[in-house]
Amino acid sequence: MPDVSLAPEEDAFVPDPDANREAVYRLLGMSDDEYRSVCEILGREPRPAELAMYSVMWSEHCSYKSSRSHLKRFPTDAPWVVVGPGENAGVVDIGDGWLAALRIESHNHPSYVEPYQGAATGVGGILRDVFTMGARPVALWDQIRFGPLDQSKNRYLFGGVVAGIAGYGNAVGVPTVGGEVDFAECYSGNPLVNVMCLGVLQRDQLVLGTAGTDGAVAILLGRATGRDGIGGASVLASASFEEASEAKRPSVQVGDPFEEKKLIEACLELYEKGLVLGVQDLGAAGLSCATSEPAARAGMGMDVDLSSVHVRESGMSAPELLMSESQERMMAFVDPSEVDEVLAVARHWEIDASVVGTVKAGGMLRVFHDGSLVAELPAASLSEDAPLYHRPLGEPHWMEDIWAKTLTFVIRPGLAEALMKLLDDPSIASKAWVYNQYDHMLFLNTVIPPGNDGSLIRVGNTNKALAVSTDGNGRLCYLDPRRGGGRLVYEAALNVAMTGARPLALVDNLNFGNPEKPEVMWQFRESIEGISEACERLGIPVVGGNVSFYNETDGVDIYPTPVVGLLGLVDPMPESPPRLDRIEEGMSLWRFGPEWAINLAGSAFEKITFAHVGGRPSAPDPTMAKACIEMATRLVNELGIPALHDISDGGMAIAASEMAIGSGQGVRLEFTDWRHLFSEDPHRFLAAVPDELSETVGALAVEVGIPAARIGSFGGDEIAFEQGGIRAVVALDAATETYKNAIPHRMSH
Amino acid sequence: MKVAVVVFPGTNCERDTVHVLRALGAEADLVWHRETDLSAFDGAVLPGGFAHGDYLRTGAIARFSPVMDEIVRMAAAGMPVVGICNGFQVLCEAGLLPGALIANRDLAFICKMVDVEVVDTGSVLTAAAMPGQRLRIPLNSYEGNYVLPDGSPRVVLRYVDDPNGSQDGAAAIANDRGNVVGIMPHPERASDALLGSSDGVVLMEGFIASMEVSHA
Amino acid sequence: MKVTVNITRRPEIADPQGTTVRRALVDLGHDAVREVRIDRTIHLEVEGHDSDTVHTQVSRMCEQLLSNPVLEDFEVVVHG
Amino acid sequence: MKVTVNITRRPEIADPQGTTVRRALVDLGHDAVREVRIDRTIHLEVEGHDSDTVHTQVSRMCEQLLSNPVLEDFEVVVHG
Numbered sequence A: 001m002p003d004v005s006l007a008p009e010e011d012a013f014v015p016d017p018d019a020n021r022e023a024v025y026r027l028l029g030m031s032d033d034e035y036r037s038v039c040e041i042l043g044r045e046p047r048p049a050e051l052a053m054y055s056v057m058w059s060e061h062c063s064y065k066s067s068r069s070h071l072k073r074f075p076t077d078a079p080w081v082v083v084g085p086g087e088n089a090g091v092v093d094i095g096d097g098w099l100a101a102l103r104i105e106s107h108n109h110p111s112y113v114e115p116y117q118g119a120a121t122g123v124g125g126i127l128r129d130v131f132t133m134g135a136r137p138v139a140l141w142d143q144i145r146f147g148p149l150d151q152s153k154n155r156y157l158f159g160g161v162v163a164g165i166a167g168y169g170n171a172v173g174v175p176t177v178g179g180e181v182d183f184a185e186c187y188s189g190n191p192l193v194n195v196m197c198l199g200v201l202q203r204d205q206l207v208l209g210t211a212g213t214d215g216a217v218a219i220l221l222g223r224a225t226g227r228d229g230i231g232g233a234s235v236l237a238s239a240s241f242e243e244a245s246e247a248k249r250p251s252v253q254v255g256d257p258f259e260e261k262k263l264i265e266a267c268l269e270l271y272e273k274g275l276v277l278g279v280q281d282l283g284a285a286g287l288s289c290a291t292s293e294p295a296a297r298a299g300m301g302m303d304v305d306l307s308s309v310h311v312r313e314s315g316m317s318a319p320e321l322l323m324s325e326s327q328e329r330m331m332a333f334v335d336p337s338e339v340d341e342v343l344a345v346a347r348h349w350e351i352d353a354s355v356v357g358t359v360k361a362g363g364m365l366r367v368f369h370d371g372s373l374v375a376e377l378p379a380a381s382l383s384e385d386a387p388l389y390h391r392p393l394g395e396p397h398w399m400e401d402i403w404a405k406t407l408t409f410v411i412r413p414g415l416a417e418a419l420m421k422l423l424d425d426p427s428i429a430s431k432a433w434v435y436n437q438y439d440h441m442l443f444l445n446t447v448i449p450p451g452n453d454g455s456l457i458r459v460g461n462t463n464k465a466l467a468v469s470t471d472g473n474g475r476l477c478y479l480d481p482r483r484g485g486g487r488l489v490y491e492a493a494l495n496v497a498m499t500g501a502r503p504l505a506l507v508d509n510l511n512f513g514n515p516e517k518p519e520v521m522w523q524f525r526e527s528i529e530g531i532s533e534a535c536e537r538l539g540i541p542v543v544g545g546n547v548s549f550y551n552e553t554d555g556v557d558i559y560p561t562p563v564v565g566l567l568g569l570v571d572p573m574p575e576s577p578p579r580l581d582r583i584e585e586g587m588s589l590w591r592f593g594p595e596w597a598i599n600l601a602g603s604a605f606e607k608i609t610f611a612h613v614g615g616r617p618s619a620p621d622p623t624m625a626k627a628c629i630e631m632a633t634r635l636v637n638e639l640g641i642p643a644l645h646d647i648s649d650g651g652m653a654i655a656a657s658e659m660a661i662g663s664g665q666g667v668r669l670e671f672t673d674w675r676h677l678f679s680e681d682p683h684r685f686l687a688a689v690p691d692e693l694s695e696t697v698g699a700l701a702v703e704v705g706i707p708a709a710r711i712g713s714f715g716g717d718e719i720a721f722e723q724g725g726i727r728a729v730v731a732l733d734a735a736t737e738t739y740k741n742a743i744p745h746r747m748s749h
Numbered sequence B: 001m002k003v004a005v006v007v008f009p010g011t012n013c014e015r016d017t018v019h020v021l022r023a024l025g026a027e028a029d030l031v032w033h034r035e036t037d038l039s040a041f042d043g044a045v046l047p048g049g050f051a052h053g054d055y056l057r058t059g060a061i062a063r064f065s066p067v068m069d070e071i072v073r074m075a076a077a078g079m080p081v082v083g084i085c086n087g088f089q090v091l092c093e094a095g096l097l098p099g100a101l102i103a104n105r106d107l108a109f110i111c112k113m114v115d116v117e118v119v120d121t122g123s124v125l126t127a128a129a130m131p132g133q134r135l136r137i138p139l140n141s142y143e144g145n146y147v148l149p150d151g152s153p154r155v156v157l158r159y160v161d162d163p164n165g166s167q168d169g170a171a172a173i174a175n176d177r178g179n180v181v182g183i184m185p186h187p188e189r190a191s192d193a194l195l196g197s198s199d200g201v202v203l204m205e206g207f208i209a210s211m212e213v214s215h216a
Numbered sequence C, D: 001m002k003v004t005v006n007i008t009r010r011p012e013i014a015d016p017q018g019t020t021v022r023r024a025l026v027d028l029g030h031d032a033v034r035e036v037r038i039d040r041t042i043h044l045e046v047e048g049h050d051s052d053t054v055h056t057q058v059s060r061m062c063e064q065l066l067s068n069p070v071l072e073d074f075e076v077v078v079h080g
């Protein structure tokens, strides 16, 4: 390495690097060993700007240093995968020249600090990941988890997060068409806010996050850079979070959906006109990432001049400029001959743009500020040389105990009472309070809206539709992370199949506790194993994901909470896609899937009526899972069955009730063992079948090899569960009121 | 007969609106807010969205866009001009319609189907509808609460069950002449039974037909 | 020069935000709160030397853009 | 008692609304405008006789609900 003399820097953020190096790199979240590696790479001590770059890029959040070795386990290949994990979003081929881009991200810690802005900037970030690929974002989903709503702090967080997602998503003009909400004590000090985005594009518009070739020009587009969320990446997402540690709070990032909307339109125009060689969004690690990663991907280096960056505040130091997480910024790499045209497009859409760098052969990233060289390092070292940890893992000592902790029922509980109690639980009750705040109709493509199982989105002027279901179940994964992980995939696949679609690709968001604890790493590994096995069985590739560790408060970890988002394709789209409101009086209620589901371990029933979490949930059954998926898709596409609903949270009792509430038709259901009503054993679903199709449906079930039975009928104004002389009845009106008002009532206090 | 669908920075329903107008047989083009000549058009729609991010007040900044001089001219010439949702807010700020829109009574964004009743068929938007007819149309707004201090608006569509606190339950209002209309729910979103309702078609068709009348 | 613009909602116009906030405060036990109104204050930094000129200028901005006469009154204070 | 609460966004926190409004003012020809920040003022009517007590009470309301401590600072003025 040439011996360059680096200019000393007046620096507000890193006080006095020479005097107090150790304190500084520790403050930046770097370990002694990591610091030594930096010195080795550079062959000298790092300057402040360099230290800033390594510290953010090597943070857990950016480098996946604790998780990388495990993530390799995921199956990622399939003939239709165009871009797998590693880029900003996964991309799959959906036929006839069309591609779909998919990505999920978490914004857990920022949402705890400031729920509105934390959630809003989460939406902004996930959108950029998708339109970076050349895709127009067409839909969003949110997966959010909070502590119980009887605590005002949790209501504040829940209300703020939903308002933030609405505030950003609605204004940026991308519909939020589904998601999930759950409540459990373990999320009280650490809510989970995940957001997922789907985009579509024509094959020839695919853009990658590469810096292009020697001489390419880097143009920074969008919002002016300020001291937003400096150190956010490393300090916020990678350190444990204690309520008392106010001092750790860096300045909060504030989202500007208006700027993002203009940025989307400007970028899409650049892609349409073929003006870019590559694009990289600026998220965590800001400019450090948006310069080094594209350069490394292209096998190039780059000269960057920080003085050219358009800024919001004066006097920002080089480390601050490199670490700032100001939102709504994109880096475009363009041929020198096209710079003027790119700037003209930016002007048209009324966004700011500045030329900040030049791509150079040789692999060195050189950063200048006010005429001095402030950093010179191998671009690839920021990502490729990042530390890799094989953290110790060990099965938690409590697993055997919780598996043994089963409930024994001496007498049958009051069924009607139990049903009403479940319907009133915010985890189960209607989520309309949430999705009625989200624009879920924009673009006129939301064929199956929120309120059903999976959402179905029509693709432009084609006959295709894309289905998405997102699923997580922390309680189940806590009781058995491997079984739980697998069941999420099967549940999501079934939800997608119930719209008529074939499962195509999966993204995952792994929300876990402190990875320095062996139990947490064990849960992590087991969940990945479960997800991977299920994906392999179903032939579904994992095309992207995200890891969020350190979800703990005062040393208590959250439930291991992997969340999966599953994309499916149906082509041609069914003529009348199933929706709960298509159920009519006189239709029969059918059950498909295993008959003898009596395991209540991990069920909402045990949690809500007995405050019990224990026992071992049933293992998934890949053969039955496949049969279910085949049956559901054929019921929709071949027979036009009006409504299907899977049996999950709350069991068959809740599934049947939701069908009744969603259609305004009462339901009568015959059961054999009351536990069937509440068991959440996998691979089961209900359907409303018009009588004239009974025989065909029965024959199809035999052909597919899935147990099926007519277990009741729709009509009247009651929800009734019957067995011999026993009749548990709830008035449909009362059930509907309870189900619809559970969340609004709690939130109006 | 051609409709200008005006795009401000932050508008987001422009493509949906053009799509539906074209599906109903009208010619429609997107027009950027810096445009200063709309002489090729016979009517205009200001679609929904968040012009200028809804910053300061909804519609406040958009009102100064260069294109607005042309909208004012078209309105004065009796051509049909309709503002949907955010477009309604722009028309109020521009003084083409009286009153203003403030935050919903419950301070929450509302996105859901609502029922409205036709109370006045003398406007370009309601010309093809029947008095008393009920329509199911999606609402999608935070500032949908219509107020007109010291006056009573000319309501052309009224909410059956007012969700946002609007004065007189106004879901759509018109100017005296009936050629400028602001509507808070989205008729373009109720144009396909597959998506839950096609009741907005009668409104869009009324608008298209009015272009021809105003031209004649 | 530093200028503050106070934009106040005309008293006859409903203030859903104020009403909601009052209810929330009472819920929190602050039942001495009789009324809440929420207004906007705009702080501007305007180049200029003469406060009268700046005052006129900013008043013009208020009429044009910063306030809506249907809903609001405004007051301009130049801090010099 | 009449109380005014001034809620101001902490200076280091971005204010996209202010930025957009400044741009609009400059577009309208007011190019002397250097900076715009938009804040909130809350007017309360609180029952009570002692301004110190009321001041303490309202400060508590600010911490609990009226201001967002992560983004904003507040100032309470009791008009007696």
Ligand SMILES: Nc1ncnc2c1ncn2[C@@H]1O[C@H](COP(=O)(O)OP(=O)(O)O)[C@@H](O)[C@H]1O
Residues within 6 Å of the ligand: A141, A142, A143, A144, A176, A177, A178, A179, A180, A181, A427, A428, A431, A432, A434, A435, A438, A449, A450, A451, A452, A453, A454, A470, A471, A648, A649
């Ligand atoms: N956070 C959310 N955002 C948008 N829609 C949501 C959200 N949570 C739930 N929904 C919608 O409500 C419906 C029911 O959700 P949920 O009870 O989680 O369904 P399931 O049991 O089928 O997974 C789904 O259509 C879902 O998309």
Ligand SMILES: [Mg+2]
Residues within 6 Å of the ligand: A452, A453, A454, A495, A646, A648
């Ligand atoms: Mg489901």
